[in-house]
Amino acid sequence: MSGMRIGEVAQASGTTTKTLRYYEEFGLLPAADRTPAGYRDYGLDVLDRLDFIGRGQAAGLTLAQIGQVLDIRDRGQAPCQHVTDLLDTRLEVIDRQLAELAQLRAKIADLREDAAAGDPATCSPEDVCRYL
Amino acid sequence: MSGMRIGEVAQASGTTTKTLRYYEEFGLLPAADRTPAGYRDYGLDVLDRLDFIGRGQAAGLTLAQIGQVLDIRDRGQAPCQHVTDLLDTRLEVIDRQLAELAQLRAKIADLREDAAAGDPATCSPEDVCRYL
DNA sequence: ATCGACCTTCCAGGGCACTGGAAGGTCAAG
DNA sequence: CTTGACCTTCCAGTGCCCTGGAAGGTCGAT
The missing domain is CATH 1.10.1660.10 (Multidrug-efflux Transporter Regulator; Chain: A; Domain 2)
Structure with a gap:
């Protein structure tokens, strides 16, 4: 079969x-x-x-992390504790990423706003572009 | 000198x-x-x-994007328009990332909450782990 | 003369999860 | 018998931004 x-x-x-x-x-x-x-x-x-x-x-787990869980299960154990640890870690990472991304967003929005208000001619060569 | x-x-x-x-x-x-x-x-x-x-x-611009801006400047032009376009695109990307990340965070927080409430013994082998 | 700090080029790896392609074997249908 | 769809292995590349290391040249001070 x-x-x-x-x-x-x-x-x-x-x-x-x-x-x-x-x-x-x-x-x-x-x-x-x-x-x-x-x-x-x-x-x-x-x-x-x-x-x-x-x-x-x-x-959002990596293949390596998934592999660890699978290995535990394959050894006949319940991987639940490991899974919850993984989820906790993942949450921490995501919260950090969210904070960083929000900060970056604010920064870029600021730059963009300056650009909307300003006059391109005021860019000097040593700045390359003053909007950045 | x-x-x-x-x-x-x-x-x-x-x-x-x-x-x-x-x-x-x-x-x-x-x-x-x-x-x-x-x-x-x-x-x-x-x-x-x-x-x-x-x-x-x-x-958060890539080196390739930065290079484009520098090339424009090196040709003697003001790259400001290009820069503002880049910033706009960047904002869109970040907003999408923020939304995805927030969604992912919610999903993982849910999983984690289930895990906190549940009994590990209810994991069945075909699930590998029901907390995921 | 020699030491150590600097400089040069070139090649390779790393992290992540695949993806592409070459060269060839197998199988069922027409 | 041939076609075409499937399967096999192996090797290499993708994208991004460096980073490491080897082998060797140069400089200034001692």
Whole structure:
């Protein structure tokens, strides 16, 4: 009873064959069984795994982080504690990024406002452009 | 009357010799004069230019974008119109990023809240971890 | 003469998650 | 038998901005 070939898995999971092979090489997917001809032969469980990987990606986790979670699970443990830690860290990072981005936005908006008010002719060569 | 060597320029501008050589190769800085020994010999004007590059970087412009502005200026034109366009585009991008990041933050905060409330034992293997 | 701080060029890597392409094997249908 | 869709591996490149390191030349002071 043979399972899915890589193209079917790609289609079913909404990714590409390239990506699946990359995930395997990266260690996110276990080495797939092979047909006599050497084709990868996947079971249905790979779809759950890919779904989890997708959820992790959607939460902005890196493949390396997702891999850690998967490894814990593969060792038979519940990765929940690790996941919550990851989420906490992620929140901190995002809050920092939001703050930085808001600050940058304000700065650029200021520059833009000056530019709207000013006269381009007042740019001096040593400034290159005084609007920046 | 010789000017500054690359190390002095690096120090005066708060960057590194590596970066200065990279900027030259990338086209942000004109090829510097050379001393008889082949050392780069910079005039004071390079500091204005580096200051502008720094301002552009601080506004989140890419080196390629900064290079465009510098090219316009080098052709003797006022790059102000181009700069304001760049700033407008930059604002749009940042607003999109802010919105995406805020959405992501909300999503992760939700996940995290579920995790705080739930029981890790309810994770099933096909979920890998239900907190994600 | 020699030391150490500087300078030169050139090549390679790194982080992240793929993506492209070449060269070739396999399979089912017509 | 041929076509075309699929599969395989391996290598290299993308984008961005540097950064590291090797191998060697130059300068000023001791």
